Amino acid sequence: MEYFTEQAPTYSECMRKIRTKYGEGARVLMQRSVRMGGMLGLFSRDGVEVSGVLGSDTGRFAADAARQVKKPLDVEEEKKKFLANLKGDQALQLVLNEVRGLKDKIDANAAAGARGAEEHPALSRVAELLNLNDFSSFFVQELQDRMKKEFSLEQLDDFDAVQDKVVDWIGESIKVYADDGFQIRPRVMVLVGPTGVGKTTTIAKLAAAYGIGSAGSRPLSVRMITIDNYRIAARQQIETYGNIMGIPVSCVETFDDLRKTIALYSQDVDLILIDTIGKSPRDYMKLAEMKELLTACGNSADVHLAISATTKSSDMREALQQFEPFNYRSVIVTKLDETIRVGNVVSALAEKGKSVSYITDGQRVPQDISRASTVRFLMNLEGFRVDRRRVDERFPQESNGKIQWR
Ligand SMILES: Nc1nc2c(ncn2[C@@H]2O[C@H](COP(=O)(O)OP(=O)(O)OP(=O)(O)O)[C@@H](O)[C@H]2O)c(=O)[nH]1
Ligand SMILES: [Mg+2]
Secondary structure, eight states: OOEEEEEESSHHHHHHHHHHHHOTTOEEEEEEEEEEOOBTTBSOEEEEEEEEEOSTTHHHHHHHHHHHHHSHHHHHHHHHHHHHHHHHHHHHHHHHHHHHHHHHHHHHHHHHHHHHTTTOHHHHHHHHHHHHTTOOHHHHHHHHHHHHHHOOHHHHHOHHHHHHHHHHHHHHHOEEOOOOTTSSSSEEEEEEOSTTSSHHHHHHHHHHHHHTOOTTSOOOOEEEEEOOOSOHHHHHHHHHHHHHHTOOEEEOOSHHHHHHHHHHHTTTOSEEEEEOOOOOTTOHHHHHHHHHHHGGGOTTOEEEEEEETTSOHHHHHHHHHHTGGGTOOEEEEEOGGGOSOOHHHHHHHHHHTOEEEEEEOSSOTTTSEEEOOHHHHHHTOSSSOOOHHHHHHHSOTTOOOSOOOO
């Protein structure tokens, strides 16, 4: 006596299979629902299992066969299947646990993301505004990281408050030069920088601001020295300013000349302004020569690097770097009137940790110069809603841009 057991998704499919395989003589003795196929307990589906006996004599042995199907063999098989199912269930459980673990991770990440506000629109809005103002990608990234750290989701929803805070952070990144006034007299102030940024014009503005005196302050005794002798036009330029303002100008060529001239002025002069030749930050030889010559000014010389606000970020960074050997104490940002974007300057200065001492914003001598102020930079921000009263309060001592350098 031969038995058969077949499975198929439906009873009729199962019967079709049996007929095809064993012919019309196969007799069904039992059917039951089963779970079919799948891997590790996953993807199995409902099906039907049909068992029976083969051959034409099934009638005689029907009861027997039925008993055979149901008896020990059947129990054994059931047991095996049960165990197999159990294994499948355990595997399923494992996979489910795995899936649950993954889900938890995804949920946790989503929650962390939400907390850190990875996707919050306020982040991209701020990034857009910063880009609009030409801030460096490094600066933008830093601010975004800070936003993610310091703002909750609810806080990010309040964009006005977010802007106020971001404006504060930009303000905090701007270091204003804290000069020590006229502790040492004469104060020797040297301007270095790339060509054409406005060094000579700025020297003339400073000479006027201190030499002519502003309301309520005694005019200082000022001298101008230029080491830019080679270019006749350059020499004439500073001499013309000197003549108009009644401020003596000396032209020097050598280290000794410079040292002697400073020594000569030391007795009765408050401020010596030294104009230099514009140098390309790439002209290392000339930079080195000039550096050598300027050592005649002594260690206490107050060297400032003049940089035009219109300079693109990478050139600005290069200039800040290449003029480093001059030990400049601070940066004068010129031509602020020629650009509405200050992000490039603010980021470059912040990245290099440099302070800013003066800003110039026009060709007029002496009007277009003021002490650097955080507020002035913040008020230049495009697209940001900057509350003047608020930033004045936040950055108080610097908001007065008038030169008061006594
Ligand atoms: N718009 C604007 N122009 C300025 C400013 N400062 C200087 N300039 C102009 O920039 C040009 C160059 O100025 P200079 O003072 O000769 O520049 P410099 O750095 O001494 O130039 P070199 O000595 O050749 O390196 C002149 O036309 C100035 O009038 C400013 O703040 N704004
Ligand atoms: Mg010049």
